[in-house]
Amino acid sequence: MVNPAEDLVHTILTIPRLRPRVFLVSAGLLWFAAYQALAPLADALVTTLPVASGSHLAETIRFFLYDTPKVLLLLTGVVMVMGMINSYFTPERTRVMLAGRSEGVGNVMAALLGIVTPFCSCSAVPLFIGFVQAGVPLGITFSFLISAPMVNEVALTLLFGLFGWRVAGLYLALGLTIAIVAGWVIGRARMEAYLEDWVQQMPKSHAAEVSDAMTLADRIDAGFASVREIVGKVWPYVIIGIAVGAAIHGYVPEAFMARLMGREAWWSVPLSVLIGIPMYANAAGIIPIVEALLSKGAALGTVLAFMMSVIALSLPEMIILRKVLKPRLIATFIAVVGSGILIVGYVFNAVL
C-alpha cells in the first residue's frame, strides 16, 4: 500500500522525466511568482521583528532578507538554464565549430562560445591541446581560454543581482572585448613556436562531429546537475557577500576606500591588477570583496579590473599552462590580457 503523500511526491518527481515541457513551463511560472513575492515577503518579515521601522538596523535586516533569496533564486534559475544550454555546446562540438576558422571572425566566435561551453579551469590544458591539435588557430584558442572563465554565468548573475544590469552588461561587453582583442593580438604575434616541444610534436587530429542523442528530459537532468554542482558550491559565498554588504553599509566610514581605490588615484588600477594575479578565486568568492570595496567608495573601473585579474590571470593557472607554453608565450599572454584589463579599468573610471 502506497500512502497518498508519497504517491504525490513520486508523481511530482517524475514530471521532469515524463513531461519535460510541462515541467519547464510550470517551473518557470513558479520561479517568476517566487521572485515577485520576495520584496513584499521581506517587508512583512521585517515588520514582525522588534526593531523600529525605518531604523538603520531594520534597513540592514531588510536588505539581507531580500537580497539573499533574490540572488540565490536568480542564480538557481540562471544556472539551471545555462546547464541546459551547456548540454548543446560540448567542448567537442565547440572545437568542430572553431577548427580552421580565420582570425577575426574566429576570435569573436571563440569568445562567444566561451560563455556557453561548460568549462572548468582544471580542464584548461587538455582543452588547449585538443583545440590546437585539431587545427584551431592559436589566437582563437586563446580567445576561448580567456573568455570561458572570465565571462561566466555566475559572475554575470551576481553582478546583475547585486549591482544591476548596467554593471553586468558592461562586464559582459568588456570581458568579451578583452578575450577577442587579446586572442587576436596573440594570434598576430605568430607564437606557435613557443608551444612546448611535445605539444608541437603531437599528431594532428581531426575534429570529428560528435553525435548527440540527448532528449529534452536529459537536458533538464543536466540543468539539475549543474544547479547541484554550482549553486551547491557557491551559496556560502553569496550569503557571506550579502552579509558583508549589509553590515558595512553603516559601520565603515563611507570614503574609507576612496583614497586608496578611488578614481583620483591613478595607480590604483595597475595595483589592483597586480594584487589580483596571485589570488585564485572563483567569481562567487570574489563578490563579497567587490561588494565591500564598491560600497566604500572604490571606483567601479578599479574594482572590475581587480575582479577580472583575479579570475582571468591566476598564478596557479599559469603554473598549469606552463606545461604546454614556453615562458615567452606565457609572458605575452599575461602582458596582453593584463593591458586589456588595465585599459578597461581606466576607461570605466573615466566614463562613469
Next chain:
Amino acid sequence: MSTEEVNVSSVKVLGTGCANCKATVRLIEEVARAKGRPVTVEKVEDIQDIMKYGILSTPGVVVDGTIVHAGGLPPRAKVESWFTD
C-alpha cells in the same frame, strides 16, 4: 554472484588532480565495492599521458582501454553501468 557479471580488469581515471578527479576515483571504488567486485583504480596524472587519450575535459575514465566518460563527475548510474551488462 550473478552470472551476468562483467569482469572489469582495469579502470583508469585521467585528471591532473582536481577535486572532481579525486571524487571520481572515490565514486568508482565505492560502486565497484558495492557490486562486490573491487577494482584498483589507476590515476593518470601526467598531462602528456592524459593527452594520449585525446579527451578535451577532465576527469576522463578509461575502462579496459575504452574512454567511457570525459568531463565532470560521472553520475552514479553511469558508473554502475560500467560494471553491469
